Structure formats: C-alpha cells, structure tokens
Amino acid sequence: xxxxxxxxxxxxxxxxxxxxxxxxxxxxxxxxxxxxxxxxxxxxxxxxxxxxxxxxxxxxxxxxxxxxxxxxxxxxxxxxxxxxxxxxxxxxxxxxxxxxxxxxxxxxxxxxxxxxxxxxxxx
Numbered sequence: 437x438x439x440x441x442x443x444x445x446x447x448x449x450x451x452x453x454x455x456x457x458x459x460x461x462x463x464x465x466x467x468x469x470x471x472x473x474x475x476x477x478x479x480x481x482x483x484x485x486x487x488x489x490x491x492x493x494x495x496x497x498x499x500x501x502x503x504x505x506x507x508x509x510x511x512x513x514x515x516x517x518x519x520x521x522x523x524x525x526x527x528x529x530x531x532x533x534x535x536x537x538x539x540x541x542x543x544x545x546x547x548x549x550x551x552x553x554x555x556x557x558x559x
Contacts (some may be wrong), residue, residue, distance in 0.1 A: 459553060486513055487513045489510040490510025498549045505547075506559060508523070510523075512541060513525050516538065521542070521544050522545040524538075524547075525538045547559040
C-alpha cells in the first residue's frame with residue numbers, strides 16, 4: 437500500500453508542476469500550485485546500482501508481478517558488447533535477490549515511459 441501511495445504521489449507531482457499554459461493564450465500560463473509532502477523518508481541504505489553507464493529508467497510493475505524498465509545510453513544490466521540508445525529489461529526477485537534480463541535493445545531511440553497492459557509492454 438505504501439508503494440502505491442508513493443507511486444501516486446510521484447505521478448501527481450510529475451503531472452502537476454510547470455504551468456503549461458491554458459491552451460488558448462501561451463503568454464498566460466496556468467498558475468503553479470505548490471505541493472508539500474511530509475512524512476516521507478528515503479532509506480538510502482537500500483540503494484542498488486545496476487546497469488552502470490545507462491540512464492532514463494522508466495519503470496512499470498506489470499501483470500506478472502515483475503518490473504520492466506527502459507534504459508538508454510548504456511550497456512544494459514548484462515553488460516552488452518556495444519553501447520545502445522534504447523533497451524528494455526525485466527527485473528524480478530526481492531530486494532535481496534534481484535535479477536535482471538535484457539530483453540530487447542536497439543541502436544537508436546529513447547523512451548521516457550513504459551506501461552504493462554494485458555500482457556503487453558507499451559512505450
């Protein structure tokens with residue numbers, strides 16, 4: 437439940453800031469509403485660094501209770517032989533026994549979002 441609340445807070449914050457305009461007058465942006473979160477503590481002792489040299493980790497928790505992530509500008513989790521701009525990997529297992537599998541990689545492109553819906557990954 438805590439993970440769901442944290443995810444919803446992150447989604448809300450990523451969609452609420454910035455004042456992108458009211459759609460009819462670009463010189464009159466929407467007001468920015470400040471949001472303050474309290475009671476959240478990050479335990480940095482649980483930080484795991486994997487897929488070194490890669491970035492842009494959009495992640496989804498999918499139908500099969502695994503996590504799937506996109507990554508870019510790196511060698512993936514398994515240390516591919518050449519650097520790629522875009523890849524997709526699976527993450528499974530608990531905190532103590534995480535495992536990774538690079539599923540797909542391509543030479544060019546970027547992804548900043550991924551969803552697992554009805555057995556399909558959508559970027």
